[in-house]
Amino acid sequence: MIGLGLVNALAGTLFLGFAVVTLLSRPGARRPAMALLWGLVSVSFLLGDVIGDTGNGIVAIAIVAVAAFGRPLAAPQVGDDHIAARSVLAARFGNRLFLPALLIPLAALSGTLLFKALPGIVEAPNATLISLAVGAVLSALLCMIWFRLDPAAPFKEGVRLMDGMGWAALMPQMLASLGVVYAASGMGEAVGQLFGYLPTGGHLFAQVAIYCVGMALLTALMGNALAAFPVMFAAIGVPLLIGIQGGNPAAIAAIGMLAGFCGTLMTPMAANFNLVPAALLNLRDPYGVIRAQIPTAVIMLGANILLLYFLGFPS
Amino acid sequence: MFVLLAILVLLAGLIARINPLIVVLASAATAGFAAGLSVHDMVARFGGAFNANKFVTAVFLVVPTIGLLEQHGLQERARQLMTGLKGVTLGRLLFFYLLARQLSAAVGLTQLGGQVTMVRPMLAPMAEAAAEQDEAEHDAEHVKAMSAATDNIGLFFGEDIFLAIGSILLMMGVMKGYGIAVEPFHLSVWAVPTAVAALVIHGGRVLLLDRRGNRHGTGASR
Numbered sequence: 001m002i003g004l005g006l007v008n009a010l011a012g013t014l015f016l017g018f019a020v021v022t023l024l025s026r027p028g029a030r031r032p033a034m035a036l037l038w039g040l041v042s043v044s045f046l047l048g049d050v051i052g053d054t055g056n057g058i059v060a061i062a063i064v065a066v067a068a069f070g071r072p073l074a075a076p077q078v079g080d081d082h083i084a085a086r087s088v089l090a091a092r093f094g095n096r097l098f099l100p101a102l103l104i105p106l107a108a109l110s111g112t113l114l115f116k117a118l119p120g121i122v123e124a125p126n127a128t129l130i131s132l133a134v135g136a137v138l139s140a141l142l143c144m145i146w147f148r149l150d151p152a153a154p155f156k157e158g159v160r161l162m163d164g165m166g167w168a169a170l171m172p173q174m175l176a177s178l179g180v181v182y183a184a185s186g187m188g189e190a191v192g193q194l195f196g197y198l199p200t201g202g203h204l205f206a207q208v209a210i211y212c213v214g215m216a217l218l219t220a221l222m223g224n225a226l227a228a229f230p231v232m233f234a235a236i237g238v239p240l241l242i243g244i245q246g247g248n249p250a251a252i253a254a255i256g257m258l259a260g261f262c263g264t265l266m267t268p269m270a271a272n273f274n275l276v277p278a279a280l281l282n283l284r285d286p287y288g289v290i291r292a293q294i295p296t297a298v299i300m301l302g303a304n305i306l307l308l309y310f311l312g313f314p315s
Numbered sequence: 316m317f318v319l320l321a322i323l324v325l326l327a328g329l330i331a332r333i334n335p336l337i338v339v340l341a342s343a344a345t346a347g348f349a350a351g352l353s354v355h356d357m358v359a360r361f362g363g364a365f366n367a368n369k370f371v372t373a374v375f376l377v378v379p380t381i382g383l384l385e386q387h388g389l390q391e392r393a394r395q396l397m398t399g400l401k402g403v404t405l406g407r408l409l410f411f412y413l414l415a416r417q418l419s420a421a422v423g424l425t426q427l428g429g430q431v432t433m434v435r436p437m438l439a440p441m442a443e444a445a446a447e448q449d450e451a452e453h454d455a456e457h458v459k460a461m462s463a464a465t466d467n468i469g470l471f472f473g474e475d476i477f478l479a480i481g482s483i484l485l486m487m488g489v490m491k492g493y494g495i496a497v498e499p500f501h502l503s504v505w506a507v508p509t510a511v512a513a514l515v516i517h518g519g520r521v522l523l524l525d526r527r528g529n530r531h532g533t534g535a536s537r
Contacts, residue, residue, distance in 0.1 A: 057362025090388030157382025
């Protein structure tokens with residue numbers, strides 16, 4: 001059966017390629033540090049299942065050390081003549097340029113459906129990720145043939161984007177790891193005790209508001225609603241909203257999670273959603289995307305409190 | 316209770332604007348110390364989790380394709396496409412994208428979109444082109460930031476309607492731990508009111524971009 005090993009091998013090769021082209025061809029004083037960063041990520045993908053937990057821990061710490069002590073490279077400004085040249089190419093290739101980009105999600109979708117219909121070929125829980133990875137590689141090959149490029153081109157163009165994102169690209173993986181350490185350290189119980197001291201006077205609206213706002217705040221700190229949900233659901237959802245107030249468990253869970261998503265929109269910890277696009281779009285303000293999202297997030301948090309208050313409890 | 320110090324470390328790091336990677340590592344170390352783990356155990360536990368979750372970084376397999384297409388005019392093509400369309404304003408473009416992103420995420424097509432694959436190469440250039448066609452003045456930074464924001468908001472308040480998304484499975488798992496049995500459908504149906512609220516609230520905000528722009532425009536022409 002095809003499993004995550006294929007994805008790891010492809011991603012490891014990609015990051016190894018990023019490290020090599022960075023060392024060989026890209027100018028600038030930050031070159032060795034960026035090559036080391038992508039090289040370490042490559043080690044994690046290619047050798048992570050061999051070097052053991054302690055080895056992976058050392059690799060993770062090394063990645064943080066290399067990534068943190070250098071700013072991400074400023075995305076190179078594109079000159080006017082360059083844009084003019086690309087406009088000519090855009091007119092020549094036309095809307096066919098969209099096809100390879102759309103091929104990737106299409107491969108993810110059709111692969112998921114195909115491997116569900118034909119079990120036994122790929123590991124079922126990972127079918128989407130495997131299809132996505134294979135689709136991405138096929139799509140890059142298609143572009144190489146179409147544009148008649150040498151094999152180094154996909155790595156050179158890819159690393160241009162990766163350098164713009166820099167360390168922020170690694171945040172989701174780090175946050176997921178942090179959640180595991182928290183869970184092992186009894187964080188959920190501790191937060192539950194903390195909220196046990198909060199006086200709500202038995203008012204349902206106050207309890208709903210504390211639950212939703214707490215979910216958003218904890219998500220903002222931990223960068224991930226999936227990490228905050230078990231903590232707040234255990235602390236307030238189960239004992240107060242379900243146990244004492246008799247609310248609908250499905251509504252309390254689902255709307256609580258969505259209140260957490262409001263926190264995701266407001267925090268730099270959710271770097272992949274908030275800081276990466278600011279870097280990708282060359283915004284002067286790294287918090288520009290967060291600033292654009294805050295009005296929607298605050299109003300949505302209020303909306304979720306009202307929705308849960310009015311829909312989630314017997315009147 | 317000492318484990319709560321780990322949360323304070325996150326808070327302090329965020330306020331001091333220290334690199335979040337360092338903050339995460341410091342917070343994990345604090346939680347580990349509070350739970351009485353040895354340094355070796357802590358490194359091993361973090362390393363094990365880091366290795367188990369590396370698949371989330373594998374999504375960057377898409378960047379070579381996007382980089383190659385950009386080098387051959389993808390962003391410029393997205394702009395050219397907009398100039399041919401009459402009646403498409405910045406607000407209408409973002410509203411349509413928000414709706415499409417919510418609907419596609421709601422049926423499980425969360426990959427159809429995204430900051431690397433859709434916003435940078437296609438949506439942001441289209442939004443910029445639409446803003447330039449507008450008689451009104453738009454702040455270029457805000458146009459790009461709103462494009463990215465609209466993708467995130469459409470994803471977050473659409474995906475939970477789909478049954479097999481990670482957050483739904485997590486909720487089911489957590490609730491099962493308390494002896495509460497729910498079907499995925501029961502959870503996803505409760506995501507619908509919030510999805511509608513998001514369309515109204517954020518959709519209203521992006522449509523207001525046109526209104527605000529026009530006012531500036533008439534003001535400048537007087």
